[in-house]
Amino acid sequence: MSTTGKQLFTTLESNGTLTVAIEDVTFPDPVGNQVLVKMEAAPINPSDLAILTGAADLENAEYSPGKYVATMPEPFNAGSKARHGLKLPAGNEGAGTVVATGEGDKAKALMGQRVACVPGNAFSQYCIADAGMCLPLGDYSSEEGASGFVNPMTALGFAENAKMDGQDAILHTVGASNLGQMLTRICKEDGIGLVNIVRKEQQVELLKGIGASHVVNSSDEDFTKNLRAAIDETDAFYGFDPIGGGKSVDRVFKAMEQVAVTKMTEYSRYGSTQQKRMFIYGRLDVSPTVLSPSYGFGWTLSGWLLFPFLQSVGMETMGRMRKRVLDNLTTTFASHYKKRVDLEEMLTKDAVMDYRAMKTGEKYLVTPWK
Numbered sequence: 418m419s420t421t422g423k424q425l426f427t428t429l430e431s432n433g434t435l436t437v438a439i440e441d442v443t444f445p446d447p448v449g450n451q452v453l454v455k456m457e458a459a460p461i462n463p464s465d466l467a468i469l470t471g472a473a474d475l476e477n478a479e480y481s482p483g484k485y486v487a488t489m490p491e492p493f494n495a496g497s498k499a500r501h502g503l504k505l506p507a508g509n510e511g512a513g514t515v516v517a518t519g520e521g522d523k524a525k526a527l528m529g530q531r532v533a534c535v536p537g538n539a540f541s542q543y544c545i546a547d548a549g550m551c552l553p554l555g556d557y558s559s560e561e562g563a564s565g566f567v568n569p570m571t572a573l574g575f576a577e578n579a580k581m582d583g584q585d586a587i588l589h590t591v592g593a594s595n596l597g598q599m600l601t602r603i604c605k606e607d608g609i610g611l612v613n614i615v616r617k618e619q620q621v622e623l624l625k626g627i628g629a630s631h632v633v634n635s636s637d638e639d640f641t642k643n644l645r646a647a648i649d650e651t652d653a654f655y656g657f658d659p660i661g662g663g664k665s666v667d668r669v670f671k672a673m674e675q676v677a678v679t680k681m682t683e684y685s686r687y688g689s690t691q692q693k694r695m696f697i698y699g700r701l702d703v704s705p706t707v708l709s710p711s712y713g714f715g716w717t718l719s720g721w722l723l724f725p726f727l728q729s730v731g732m733e734t735m736g737r738m739r740k741r742v743l744d745n746l747t748t749t750f751a752s753h754y755k756k757r758v759d760l761e762e763m764l765t766k767d768a769v770m771d772y773r774a775m776k777t778g779e780k781y782l783v784t785p786w787k
């Protein structure tokens with residue numbers, strides 16, 4: 418039995434032409450512990466936008482039903498050389514109903530169930546997924562489960578990582594994002610100190626409304642002073658940054674060092690011995706990362722990615738994290754959507770220009786059978 422349906426693909430040619438289009442596809446029968454999921458809902462996350470839009474000129478793109486063709490400017494086109502000519506599926510995660518399974522026991526147990534999954538081609542009417550990675554949703558709807566993996570597990574991963582590293586507090590540079598709101602609730606539940614940086618007053622209100630205690634607004638005149646005070650009160654010398662470009666991390670390290678220096682009992686020309694650690698985990702700003710190392714010598718900057726982290730902690734910790742997400746899917750880990758679009762509506766100019774802006778609370782949900 419073969420199953421046909423629509424699926425989205427994104428292709429970047431070496432001349433900088435980006436084509437995002439829906440195609441009719443024949444999906445293979447699932448084998449072993451694979452399941453075939455009829456997809457009902459999938460969020461458009463910033464990591465999906467990296468291959469759907471990137472830095473392409475979408476204002477002047479050609480839009481036709483189920484397709485857009487845009488130009489990727491330099492240096493972003495040359496920087497994407499590894500994907501030139503590849504027709505890539507898109508959509509990291511989503512949820513739907515298992516309509517066929519392989520012969521493996523894990524797969525067969527999921528027949529007919531609603532599951533959240535991470536197939537990598539969630540912008541599609543059907544997906545093949547690994548049964549071991551599927552989260553049975555029970556009474557939750559597909560919409561409630563659609564964002565049940567990437568952001569929840571990442572936010573929980575930050576808290577787990579902090580605990581593993583002996584930290585009692587975290588600093589987060591984009592506090593009001595979908596993920597940032599989850600992190601705020603997790604830290605409150607777990608008694609972890611949290612310094613949230615935001616850039617708009619309404620984001621301060623939003624986070625205070627869900628129980629955040631230290632929220633600093635980078636648009637305020639006294640931002641640096643407020644940031645230092647929040648770090649001082651929480652001892653947050655450990656943080657996560659999804660901006661990546663510009664001076665986001667730099668200003669945090671500077672503030673951390675300034676706080677650390679005030680606690681020194683003896684002067685040192687080398688600065689404080691306080692260890693400061695930041696992880697860049699996104700590229701909301703694609704400009705170069707600017708560092709002006711004037712933070713003493715005890716600082717570390719590294720990258721953070723969910724899947725290698727999950728591999729490093731092992732199945733037991735991952736199972737515990739997934740259970741916590743499932744038990745609290747519509748509270749701690751709830752996601753909200755501005756709009757629901759089917760695959761064709763997703764590729765209209767109005768929709769593309771809106772979701773690529775990645776504004777707080779304006780995530781789109783793809784519902785391929787709408």
Ligand SMILES: NC(=O)c1ccc[n+]([C@@H]2O[C@H](COP(=O)([O-])OP(=O)(O)OC[C@H]3O[C@@H](n4cnc5c(N)ncnc54)[C@H](OP(=O)(O)O)[C@@H]3O)[C@@H](O)[C@H]2O)c1
Nearest residue numbers: 463464571593594595596659698699701721722723776777
């Ligand atoms: N490394 C990993 O494994 C991993 C896993 C999950 C998510 N992520 C990353 O986590 C980040 C957040 O994802 P999400 O789904 O929570 O996002 P989201 O809900 O779509 O929100 C995006 C947020 O980013 C802010 N923003 C956009 N551009 C910005 C910029 N240049 N400077 C500062 N703030 C900016 C927006 O604020 P305004 O409203 O003020 O524009 C908004 O609050 C993304 O970068 C994503 O790629 C990484």
